[in-house]
Every structure is written in C-alpha cells, then in structure tokens.
Amino acid sequence: MLTATPTQPQSSLPLYVDLDGTLIKTDLLLESLLLLLKKNPFYVFALPFWLLAGRARFKAKIAARVSVSYEMLPLNSEFLSFLRSEKTKGRHLVLISASNENMVAAFAHNLDLFDKAVGSDYHTNLKANAKLQRINEMNANAPFAYAGNASADLPIWQQAQEIIRVNCSNSLAQDLAANKPRQDFDMPGSRWPLLWQAMRPHQWLKNGLLFIPLLLAHQLDDMHALQHAAIGFLCFCLLASSVYLINDLLDLEADRRHTNKRSRPLAAGALPIQHGAAAAVVLFTAALLLAHLQPLAFVEALGAYWLLTLCYSFLLKRIFLLDLFSLASLYTLRLIAGAGAGSVVASPWLLAFSMALFFGLGAVKRVTELVNKGELETERIDSEQEASFTLPGRAYSSQHRELLIRLGTAASAIAVLVFLLYIYAEETMALYSSPLILWPIVGLLGLILFRVWRFAITGKLHEDPVLFAISDHPSQIATALMFLVLWLAI
Structure with a gap:
C-alpha cells in the first residue's frame, strides 16, 4: 500500500531502482543458486571455493551456469505500476542491482522499462x-531518487534526495531522514502465517498411517507402543514439512x-527464500532430535523416507512412472516406520496393499493435473479440440x-484384490x-476408489486425492464403516 509522504516527491529526479526484494519479491542470487543445485547437487562442494574468490566472482560463476525464467519472477505489482x-x-x-550484470540486463530487457541496467x-x-559510488559516477554527483528495501540501501538513502521504500520492514524508517520525500510500496505484513501455510500442516493427516500397524496388530x-507411535507421528510431521519447504524451493519455476501452485508462499515471493530455507533446517533438526527417542527400526525407516524424498525432489519426480512408485514408497515407509515405532511386524499383505493403493492414488493425482490443465489450455486457445x-x-x-x-485403475483394483486375499x-x-466379516470392506474400499477416480476423470477433483478421500463426507462414512467392520471381526 502506498504511504503518504512527508513532502512531495521530486519526480524530475532520475530514479535508481534496486532489483532484489524491491522490484521483484525474490532474490536473483538465491533463485539462481537453487537452480544450480537442482541442476547438479554436487555443485555444493564447489560453492565455498567460488566464494573465496569474492562475492562478485561467486555471482558471476553461478550466473554463467543457469538460465532464469525472468518472465516468471514475482513482481511487487504496486511499485511496478x-x-x-x-x-x-x-x-x-x-x-x-548487486545481482550479476548479465542477469540484470536480461531481466531489464524482458521488462522493457528502464533506460539503463x-x-x-x-x-x-x-x-x-x-552501489552509491556507481550511482554518483553515472549521475555526475547530481541529486537523485533511490528505491530499495534493505539495510544495505541505507548509505544510498542517506544521500538520495527522494526515498522510496519497497517491501521492507518498518524498523528501517527510524534510520531515514524524516525531512526527505518518501514513498512506501508493497509493505509486507507478518510472515509467520505464510510460513505456517508453506509447512502444509493439512498434509500431516497422512502421517496418521503410522498408527495403522498398531491398529491391525x-x-x-x-x-x-502408542507413545512411541505418537512421537513418530510428530517426527514425520516435522520432517515432512521440512521436505515440503525444500521441494517448494527447488520447484519455484x-x-x-x-495454475494452483503459483499462489504458494515461496513461489509467489510472499515468503523470502532465506526464511523458507532456514525453517527447513530447523524443522529437520527438530525431527532428528526427536528421532533419538525412538527404536532403531523407526530411525532407519525415517532415514530412508528422508533420503527418498530428497531423491524425489532432485530427480525422481521428473522420471515417467518412477515418480508414482516413489510416492507409493513414501506412504509405505510411513507404515514401516509406524511398525518400527510400536515394535510390531509390518505384514507383507499391508505393504503390498499400500504400494498398490498409493500407486493408484498417485496416478489419480497426475490425471487430475492433466485434466485440469487440459481444460485451461483448451479455454486459452478457444478451441473445441483438446490442447496438447x-x-x-x-x-x-x-x-x-x-x-x-x-x-491407476488397475493398481486400485489390485489393492482391493490384495485385501480380498x-x-x-x-x-x-x-x-x-470371524475373518469373513471383513468382506464388506472390499466393497466399501472399492466405492471410495471408484468415487475418487470418477471425480478425477470428470475434472471435479481439484486437490490431493488422499486429502480428498479424508475430507469427502461419503468417503468418511465409508471409512468409518470399515473401522466398524474391523472391530466386529475381532
């Protein structure tokens, strides 16, 4: 929101505009660093040596190895207007900008707004x-206006005749001269709700799978055993949120x-990259400390889950069908971890059922994305034919x-067959x-899966199929009836 100024801005002054955090909501160095690590994680070993040569060379070496989609970077819209x-x-x-000159030039060319970059x-x-010295050189020490967002901009603001703050904390206001013309744009609110949203606590429901081995045993x-399962549940919640943040950081572009993911806090630039990365480290550390209270079998399953999620984030998610096997394995590892936490044996029947069920639901998720994307693309090209x-x-x-x-439907049918056997x-x-009393579960499970697939194929499913099955009222009733049947069969 634009704030009233102490005096009227001198719009005739040349305006020097910062890029990172000012014109764009994100930071080009951090964006390019994430692209580099996503391209090849082993670059992490080269980064310290590049940094020893100085920050300028560090930025240049990264910029030479990545390609940024400048048109997709989130902008501070009010300031841009x-x-x-x-x-x-x-x-x-x-x-x-302090970002590499080639990147700044490419961004400016894409935006087509500035006289010079x-x-x-x-x-x-x-x-x-x-930066102040360069501005004075270009401006021949004449008066100028400057738009920035961080404490590093204070020396420039002190000499500027007009101050423009964009997307910066109010704490910087006390360090600025009150008698200078000043304008504020896109000032941020509290970022804690955004961090909570990025942690995706609604996904923690999936970690309830850790209690299933105890239930079935x-x-x-x-x-x-229940206490260890509860601690394991908390471990997985913390670790999963850490992984979600890492995944979002690697998947920004x-x-x-x-269509839907662009509004995520990190992708939209509402939550700074450095905040997301710091939170991921803290959550991972907390999960690791809690894991020390658990049996070794649980720790092994938790470690396997973490390693697989990293492989999924860096590579497996982009490999045809292997991503679905990976997703099914991540759900199955929750069951193995639950068995380890409660010191019970994970039945081979349960593991086979889990792999088939969650492979099918993973396919539902991809079909949902394809159906929804297809509808948008068809509308965009205004054609009755399906877009490619x-x-x-x-x-x-x-x-x-x-x-x-x-x-996917074959995998779902196999899951029902495994339970029947x-x-x-x-x-x-x-x-x-009375094991034969379990028979109604076969029909109830089939009805839930049929309902999920019907919604996905017809374009009525707009969320994670697992979360849909948890929140959908008919599916909830069917699930409650299945638990009732389990109790009656004991």
Missing part, C-alpha cells in the same frame, strides 16, 4: 557504498507455471492421460475370530 506511470511522464529510470561485474559487488491398548501440453516439471503430457487412467490368509485367521 508506479514505475510505469513515472516512465510515461518521461522520468529517467535506471535499474541498479547496471549490475555486479566480475570484480565489483555492487552493493551498499559500492490390535496393540492400540499398549501405551508404551515449475510452481509459478502451475506438458505438465511443468513432470514427465507427463496430455497424451499420457489414458495410459495413467488404465495403470488377505481375508483368507493364515495370519488373518489368527488375528480375527
């Missing part, structure tokens, strides 16, 4: 006093191209929809006094 208005009035606008070269990191009355497209950051295109439906297994006879 102000700049466009000033440009129409003939004001001289210069983009000046200047960035850090191979020798000079254009920040704070170095009829050990929920064992308070010691793909999320910005996605590819999902951003995934290995699936519109041509794969029918194949995924066949594979489980009813007649020897271990089932030992656990249940």
